[in-house]
Amino acid sequence: MRVAPSVIAANFSKFQEEIKKVEEASADLLHLDVMDGVFVPNITFGPLIVKAINEITDMELDVHLMIVKPEKYLRQFIEAGADWISFHAEATEKTDECIKIIREQNKKVGLAISPPTPFDRVKKYVDKLDFILIMTVNPGFYGQKFLPEILKKIEQTRDWIVIHKPDCLIQVDGGINSRNVVELDRAGVDIVVAGAAVFKSDDYEKAIKDLKCLKV
Ligand code: DX5
Ligand code: ZN
Numbered sequence: 122m123r124v125a126p127s128v129i130a131a132n133f134s135k136f137q138e139e140i141k142k143v144e145e146a147s148a149d150l151l152h153l154d155v156m157d158g159v160f161v162p163n164i165t166f167g168p169l170i171v172k173a174i175n176e177i178t179d180m181e182l183d184v185h186l187m188i189v190k191p192e193k194y195l196r197q198f199i200e201a202g203a204d205w206i207s208f209h210a211e212a213t214e215k216t217d218e219c220i221k222i223i224r225e226q227n228k229k230v231g232l233a234i235s236p237p238t239p240f241d242r243v244k245k246y247v248d249k250l251d252f253i254l255i256m257t258v259n260p261g262f263y264g265q266k267f268l269p270e271i272l273k274k275i276e277q278t279r280d281w282i283v284i285h286k287p288d289c290l291i292q293v294d295g296g297i298n299s300r301n302v303v304e305l306d307r308a309g310v311d312i313v314v315a316g317a318a319v320f321k322s323d324d325y326e327k328a329i330k331d332l333k334c335l336k337v
Pocket of ligand 1: 130
């Protein structure tokens with residue numbers, strides 16, 4: 122299991138230190154939640170902060186855009202240093218155009234779906250994706266409770282991907298911890314995003330190791 126700590130759960134007054142700590146703890150990717158206060162009821166940060174983070178870490182940046190009309194901003198986030206970018210299917214009418222923009226810049230492209238959105242709605246795009254991001258909470262805030270009913274959607278996605286596009290990774294995001302990760306691992310998830318489970322723990326290294334499902 123690959124682990125992507127989500128910085129919105131970090132202590133922003135000690136930002137650089139927090140990022141170094143997860144890097145040293147072998148986090149695989151750094152997950153950056155971009156929220157616009159329109160698509161989701163919260164506001165975080167934009168490309169300027171992504172660029173600053175890119176300057177202080179060697180980790181690959183996994184930018185999760187929770188913004189309306191992502192097609193307008195993709196290039197800015199790529200220029201700022203995003204290596205992996207996901208945008209929400211619910212937030213744009215131009216999914217093909219978004220995929221094309223990200224692909225042309227040779228970045229990893231992911232399509233995100235919120236809990237109410239069925240996998241069937243995005244199936245037709247999977248062929249062009251590097252990863253699909255299945256939200257396991259309603260997007261907007263860290264520290265929410267994992268929605269167990271999404272497990273069925275994850276399994277359905279995996280069953281389809283295994284046959285039609287085996288190199289498309291499955292990423293899940295929201296309420297993931299050292300307990301429910303076991304089930305997600307079994308369900309075929311490749312990457313877990315974790316905010317509170319890492320940054321609100323006493324020992325980041327142990328938290329990340331547990332999420333990687335490594336037997337200690
Ligand atoms: C939710 C964000 C998640 C969140 C994860 O809208 O997309 O990335 O920060 O945090 P936890 O793991 O605490 O749910
Ligand atoms: Zn996220």
